Structures are given as C-alpha cells and as structure tokens.
Amino acid sequence: MGEEKPKPIGGVWPTIKPFVNGGASGMLATCVIQPIDMIKVRIQLGQGSAGQVTKTMLKNEGIGAFYKGLSAGLLRQATYTTARLGTFRILTNKALEANDGKPLPLYQKALCGLTAGAIGACVGSPADLALIRMQADATLPAAQRRNYTNAFHALYRITADEGVLALWK
Numbered sequence: 001m002g003e004e005k006p007k008p009i010g011g012v013w014p015t016i017k018p019f020v021n022g023g024a025s026g027m028l029a030t031c032v033i034q035p036i037d038m039i040k041v042r043i044q045l046g047q048g049s050a051g052q053v054t055k056t057m058l059k060n061e062g063i064g065a066f067y068k069g070l071s072a073g074l075l076r077q078a079t080y081t082t083a084r085l086g087t088f089r090i091l092t093n094k095a096l097e098a099n100d101g102k103p104l105p106l107y108q109k110a111l112c113g114l115t116a117g118a119i120g121a122c123v124g125s126p127a128d129l130a131l132i133r134m135q136a137d138a139t140l141p142a143a144q145r146r147n148y149t150n151a152f153h154a155l156y157r158i159t160a161d162e163g164v165l166a167l168w169k
Contacts, residue, residue, distance in 0.1 A: 018089035020082075025081075029077070061138060069135040076128050079127050
C-alpha cells in the first residue's frame with residue numbers, strides 16, 4: 001500500500017504563525033535586553049564606560065532611564081523582526097516547493113535571507129529611528145531634546161517636522 005502525503009493545514013494561521021512567533025519572541029527579548037541596549041547607546045555616545053554610564057543613569061535619571069525607548073524597541077520588533085522572520089519562512093517554503101521538496105542549496109537560502117532582511121529593514125526602519133532618537137534624547141542639551149513620550153509620538157513628530165521620507169534616514 002502506498003503512503004499518503006499529509007494534507008497541508010488550511011486557514012490563515014499557518015501563514016501568519018511565523019510572523020506572530022517572530023514578532024512575539026523579538027518583543028520578549030527586547031524587554032529583557034533593553035537596559036543593556038540603553039547602556040550600549042550611551043557608551044557609543046561617549047558618556048564613559050559601562051559602569052560609569054550605569055551609575056550616572058541611576059543617579060540622575062532613576063531606574064526608568066534604562067527603559068527609555070522601550071515602546072520604540074517593541075515597535076521595532078513588531079515590525080522588523082516580524083516582517084523579516086515571517087517573510088523568510090514564506091520565501092523558503094516557496095523555494096522548497098520550486099525544488100520539489102529537496103533541501104535548498106546555500107545560494108537559495110542566502111537569497112531568501114537577504115530578501116527577507118531587506119524587506120524587514122524597509123518595514124522596521126522608522127521604528128529603529130524612533131528607538132535611537134528616544135535612547136539618545138537625554139544626552140542632548142535640554143534645549144535640543146525632543147522629549148518624545150512614546151514611539152508613536154516620535155514617529156508623528158519626525159514626520160511632521162522633517163517629512164515622511166525622514167523615517168528612512
């Protein structure tokens with residue numbers, strides 16, 4: 001007797017599952033890594049070593065300083081990671097179908113990854129810009145600070161002040 005191939009599961013969930021899993025895992029990781037990312041940004045802006053930055057932030061801004069930009073970080077994951085991982089899964093599934101189910105050669109995997117990464121970068125760039133600006137805002141002189149309240153406020157202000165294309169600087 002011949003073996004029957006399993007029937008593919010229909011519906012919307014199999015299509016959106018890689019997007020949901022990718023976005024949710026990225027958002028959870030962001031909640032954990034945000035304080036370290038904040039310290040890294042301040043070090044990159046020349047505010048001292050990790051220890052110095054941490055002490056200064058705690059002393060001058062309190063524990064909440066480590067989570068400035070969290071809304072933008074979450075939005076970045078909800079856009080960039082979701083688009084990148086979901087698109088990669090769709091592209092590799094299409095490539096597998098085109099290869100009659102045979103494993104993908106390295107060049108096809110690379111092409112799928114590069115394409116998914118490019119799509120994710122285009123989708124996630126505005127949120128990434130908001131994240132960087134929110135994290136660096138406290139390092140500016142008081143008169144130059146933007147004082148964004150959350151990621152959506154940052155995106156609105158960037159668009160209003162600099163134009164829509166500024167979101168992809």
